[in-house]
Amino acid sequence: MRDYAKCMRDHGVDMPDPNPNGGPRSPQGANQNEAVAKAAGEACKDKIPGGVENGGPGK
Numbered sequence: 001m002r003d004y005a006k007c008m009r010d011h012g013v014d015m016p017d018p019n020p021n022g023g024p025r026s027p028q029g030a031n032q033n034e035a036v037a038k039a040a041g042e043a044c045k046d047k048i049p050g051g052v053e054n055g056g057p058g059k
Contacts, residue, residue, distance in 0.1 A: 011040035
């Protein structure tokens with residue numbers, strides 16, 4: 001999930017690295033641009049362990 005968080009940051013979403021004691025963290029701030037977040041999520045979906053199509057966190 002660290003690769004996913006880094007990819008999201010690289011694509012303009014303020015996302016911290018995942019919590020080592022639990023699951024992924026959400027993007028920070030209520031002012032995240034929805035279009036930017038959606039585009040970043042699409043660009044980074046291959047970084048999700050298990051993949052979206054396999055029921056990973058994005059499904």
